[in-house]
Amino acid sequence: MSKKTMTLNLTEAEMAVLEGLCEKKDLSKTVLLRQALRLYQRVEERLERGDKLFFEDEASKEKAEIMML
C-alpha cells in the first residue's frame, strides 16, 4: 500500500507533549499520531450515531462526559 508524506507544524508545547507521550508509550511519533487518528475516527463515528463518550471513575462509578468540539 503506497504511503503519502505530510509535514506537520506543531508548537513547542505540542511537540513536547508528543515527545513525552512517545517516550512513555515507547512508540515512534508516526505510530502515535496514526493511533490518535484511528481513535479520532472511531469516536467521530459513534458521536455521529448519537452516542456519548464518557470516562468512568473506577471508585465512585461516576461518569463524566468528554465534550468533543
Next chain:
Amino acid sequence: MSATTPSDVTPVWLTEKSTKETVDAELWHGIVDKNLADWEAEWIPDLQRRLKLLNQQKVERRFWPQSRHWDWREKLREIERRLANLSFAIMVEDMTQAMMTIDLTKRSRMPGHEGQHLVYIDFLEAAPWNRNDLAEEPAKFSGCGSILINAAIQQSILEGFKGRIGLHSLPQANSFYANACGMTDLGQDATYENLRYFELKPEKARSFIEKGKGE
C-alpha cells in the same frame, strides 16, 4: 460496497491433510467481495449440513461449532472504512479457507504491561471443511490458524507494537492458542461470554514467527 481486490497479497502454503502435501495459497490483505460471496455460497451451506449431522448424533448444543452465527458481511460493512481495523483472508484454489479481522486500538491486559498497545484479533474463523470440531470428514487443510496469527504478529510489529497480540479464544481453540502459539492464558472474561482471553508476549511472538512455536 465492499472492495473487490485486496490491498496486498502474500504467498503462503497450506498442508492438505489427506495427502500431507503442501499446496500454494494466498494471504489476502483485506476481506473483499469474493470472500464474502464464498462465505455465503459455500461456508454457510456446508456448516448447516454438518450441524444437521451433529444434531443427529445428539451431541449437546453447547458443543456445536461456536462461530456459526457470525455475520461476516455485516462485520465487514462495519469496519471497512475504519482505520482502526484490518482484515485478512486465506485463499486456496480460488476458495476462501479462513478469515480474520483485527483491531489496532486495543491495549494489553497483561499484569505489568497494562495499557501497552497490541493487535487485538476480533474474529478468526476457518471454513467448515477445515475444522476438526465438526462431524464427518476430517479437516481438509491445516495451517490457516498459524498463518493468520503470524500475520497478526507481523502487523503488530509494523505498527510498532512489537508483535504483541491478544484475542478471546473459542473454547475448542484454547489448546491451539495456549500450546501451538505459546500464548499466555489470562483467564476467562466474564464480560465477554466467559471466553478465555489470551495474549502473546513480544518475545514469544518473535519466536513464533521465527521458529514456529512460542517458546
Next chain:
Amino acid sequence: MTFDINKAWCQNAGARENSLDIGAGVIAADPMFTHEGGADESPEASRLALGRFINLMRRDQGLSIEALAEKADVEIGDLLSLEKNANHLPDVRTLYQLSEVFGVSQEKLMGLSGLTHANDDYVEEAVRYAAKSASVEVLSEDEHMILNGLISVLSENAKKK
C-alpha cells in the same frame, strides 16, 4: 505491504496445527445455548474418571496406547489426551470405537466426557471408583477390583439405582 512468511515455516505450521481447532471472537447470541460458559466447562472429575477407565482397561488388556489406537482404529493423539488431559474434549467417534472395544455403553462414555449431558448418577459412581486408583504399572489386585467396579457401572445393562 506484504508479509514475510516462507514455505518451510508454513509446512511446519501445518504439521503442528494438525488436528487443533482454531477460532476467536464472540459467540453470536443463540437463545438455545446453555449458559455454562463454553464447551470445556464440564466437571473435570468425570473426565478424569473417563481417562482413568480407559487407562485401566488398556493396561488390563496389556496394550500400549499405540496398540489400543490401532485396535480401536482411533487417533493416538486423541487417546493420549483422553488419558492424560482433563480438559480434552474427545471425538464422538473415538468414544464410539472405544465403547465397542471395551464392551461398555457409548452413551455413558459420552456422558462422562461431557459431550452429552449425563442424567444418571453413574457419573458420580464412576468418579468415586476412579478416584481410588493412581499408578501406571501393571494392574494390582486393588486396581482390578476398581476396574471391575467401573465396568459394571458403565456397561449397558447396569442396574439403575
